[in-house]
Amino acid sequence: MLEDRLIVRKIKDGTVIDHIPAGRAFDVLKILGIKGKEDVTVALVMNVESKKLGKKDIVKIEKRFLKREEVDKIALVAPTATINIIKDYQVVEKRDVQIPDEIVGLLKCINPLCISNAREPVTPRLKVESKQPLKLRCVYCDEVFGEEALEQLVSK
Ligand code: CTP
Ligand code: ZN
Numbered sequence: 001m002l003e004d005r006l007i008v009r010k011i012k013d014g015t016v017i018d019h020i021p022a023g024r025a026f027d028v029l030k031i032l033g034i035k036g037k038e039d040v041t042v043a044l045v046m047n048v049e050s051k052k053l054g055k056k057d058i059v060k061i062e063k064r065f066l067k068r069e070e071v072d073k074i075a076l077v078a079p080t081a082t083i084n085i086i087k088d089y090q091v092v093e094k095r096d097v098q099i100p101d102e103i104v105g106l107l108k109c110i111n112p113l114c115i116s117n118a119r120e121p122v123t124p125r126l127k128v129e130s131k132q133p134l135k136l137r138c139v140y141c142d143e144v145f146g147e148e149a150l151e152q153l154v155s156k
Contacts, residue, residue: 008043014062016084016091017074022047025057027077027154032061032070040064053080073106073153075099079131099131102139107152109138110145 020028025044041062050056074081075097085093103126109116116124125139134146
């Protein structure tokens with residue numbers, strides 16, 4: 001697509017997270033721990049036209065390649081996102097993100113009394129009952145919850 005090329009130039013090496021639902025770019029930055037004071041070049045494109053989404057955001061990060069866990073978290077807040085890996089100006093890999101059928105260790109159960117929130121080291125496991133709208137069920141206590149759990153990822 002042409003529109004963002006008019007706004008920010010292409011990057012040489014790094015990651016372009018494209019097709020982020022409009023308004024979610026800051027959430028993606030929070031997941032990646034980018035606060036704006038690090039020594040990395042980041043370009044944010046917000047609220048541009050997209051054929052698929054109407055409006056979208058784009059995040060471009062130079063010299064950074066994402067970990068699996070980071071991509072899985074991005075899938076939760078931006079399920080339409082595309083991860084483009086750029087090497088020497090070329091898109092060498094393009095991947096859609098995917099919400100898994102079970103979320104292990106990325107999100108806590110919202111029930112404070114749940115065994116997975118007790119002191120013992122129990123890795124939280126959430127079954128994904130619906131992706132759109134998001135509906136999660138804790139494997140341990142059966143608590144059912146949705147988008148509100150994503151606050152954990154974006155409010156730190
Ligand atoms: N991009 C970039 N720097 C590069 C190459 C690509 O910033 N050196 C950006 C493009 O501007 C675009 C995204 O990475 O936002 C994906 O690039 P490309 O696959 O060329 O664009 P499209 O074909 O429009 O992608 P899609 O089909 O996923 O919409
Ligand atoms: Zn629970």
